[in-house]
Amino acid sequence: MSVSLKQISKSFVTAHGTVRSVRNVTVEVEQGEFFCLLGPSGCGKTTTIRCIAGLESPDDGEIRLGGELVFSRAKKQATPVYQRNIGMVFQSYAIWPHMNVFDNIAFPLKYGMHKRPSAHEIQQKVANICALVQLEGFESRPSTQLSGGQQQRVALARALIKEPEVVLMDEPLSNLDAKLRMETRLELRQLLKKLGTTAVYVTHDQAEAFAVSDRIGVMLDGRLVQIGTPRDIYLRPSEAFIADFVGRINFLDGEVITLEGRDGRKAARTPIGLVECPGVEKLTNGQKIKMGIRSETIRILESQKGNIVNVFPGAIKSAVFLGEHIDCEVIIESQVFYVKVPPDLEVTVGSQVNVLLPCNSWVVLP
Ligand SMILES: Nc1ncnc2c1ncn2[C@@H]1O[C@H](COP(=O)(O)OP(=O)(O)OP(=O)(O)O)[C@@H](O)[C@H]1O
Ligand SMILES: [Mg+2]
Structure with a gap:
């Protein structure tokens, strides 16, 4: 499913004034593409993907998923989060500490579906996704007894269990050690390519963005300042800030x-x-x-x-x-x-x- 943002803007009014977090962001992410939002802290990456998920309501602009309008301020259209076929991985994993691996992964199947699958179907789906993220044998392990990388895989499995057509990931590997991060990002890309899932991935780490992306959108102060392949961004940066930020x-x-x-x-x-x-x-x-x-x-x-x-x-x-x-x-x-x-x-x-x-x-x- 493609993801299309047209002139998206989002401001927050705070005690210290208005923060223009996202300014006129326009981008077309193709079906099956691995797209990365890269930029320094506070540039608006999280706000942008929260708008795509429907967790944040833009002040202006239009969002389409697979060509279908899911948000338009002008046309008063705002499809709620649960009706957008999207999986999301939060930076903090946000897995439930009181549940074991199986219950964490199966959660969206039990609570987020129009028609709840049978217990057998849930077993089957969890087994399949555990195989994909290499968590076989961990199903009954309490979440509190997992390493960072394993928790990351649980969060990822939970985001993918409903086979969403789009997965949004916000700094999903930021808490892993350097070696595990390199391994996981490669597996993640291969997995999503295998599933044909469209990915919008947020990071402020340029090496990670280069490693996983088909294309990168560089953000600065709420604006998307350059969109291109990793090679384009590195070898032909459109401005000095980008050249300096990526190396x-x-x-x-x-x-x-x-x-x-x-x-x-x-x-x-x-x-x-x-x-x-x-x-x-x-x-x-x-x-x-x-x-x-x-x-x-x-x-x-x-x-x-x-x-x-x-x-x-x-x-x-x-x-x-x-x-x-x-x-x-x-x-x-x-x-x-x-x-x-x-x-x-x-x-x-x-x-x-x-x-x-x-x-x-x-x-x-x-
Ligand atoms: N709910 C909110 N209320 C007020 N300001 C907000 C809110 N959410 C985000 N902002 C502000 O909007 C700007 C963009 O925030 P955002 O979280 O999108 O940045 P980011 O690129 O994800 O940064 P980081 O890499 O640190 O996660 C920041 O200046 C932030 O302080
Ligand atoms: Mg963020």
Whole structure:
């Protein structure tokens, strides 16, 4: 079932004034798509999915599920929560501590259906969903005797037991350890793809969003500022905030110039010198730009080989060994660059190095 939001807005009136939590959000999530809302704390992610579920009533706009209008302020349409075929996983799991695994998972079948299935049917459905989320054998375990990851699976199984066509998940893995989070997010994506369920997933963790999503919608201050595939968002961010939010990036201010004697090729004049990058070729001379380069694309050269463009002399200011890589700060002409270097490279704080800022790694931001 597709999920369509058209010009959705939601404000809250508080003692400190009006908070515009969601502003004119428009997005079409396709049937079977895994869509992620990504953004910093307080940007409106939870409010947006609560509007989709029907737990929050927008001030304006329209919501359609599978093409059917479920909310319209103008047309006075507001389908109640229980009539929207949606499963929801809350950030806090919200599983019932006084029930065992089976009763938690079976709960929506017993209480949320027009026609209650027979005890045998409930047994069967719970067994099937437990197999899918790898909770077989846990059915009679009290909820209080489950690990975080197991509780997460119970919440997920409960959200999926009625085979909803849409599942909404609000930071569902936020309380798990890093390794379990990585395993679970992969299983979650595979499971929902297998079931053909449309997913709207909320997170403020960019790696998680990249790992699970078909497309990501980046939110800031209640607005959806960019929608794209993980690659689009990472490699072609539409603004500096997004570039910075989804990974470590170094910014430079520049001015477009034409290089002398180079067949009209252009470059950017920056505080570290002339930087060549394809993004400036179509811009006009004198134009002021902001450009960015990601820390993992910068290279520390062990020796300067030949005449390579965009190589600058620098000095290592700091180096922190993190196992997978070394986090370095390198100073070039009093500008600090964050650089991720391979763990086997010898970097000595204070040493002089040559730094390659590859042409193709730069993005020019509006
Ligand atoms: N019921 C409410 N009453 C008043 N303000 C609210 C209410 N719910 C949310 N807000 C405000 O709306 C804004 C968006 O909140 P929301 O919970 O949607 O953010 P979020 O993106 O989910 O953040 P987080 O990542 O911290 O969960 C915040 O400024 C929040 O304080
Ligand atoms: Mg939230």
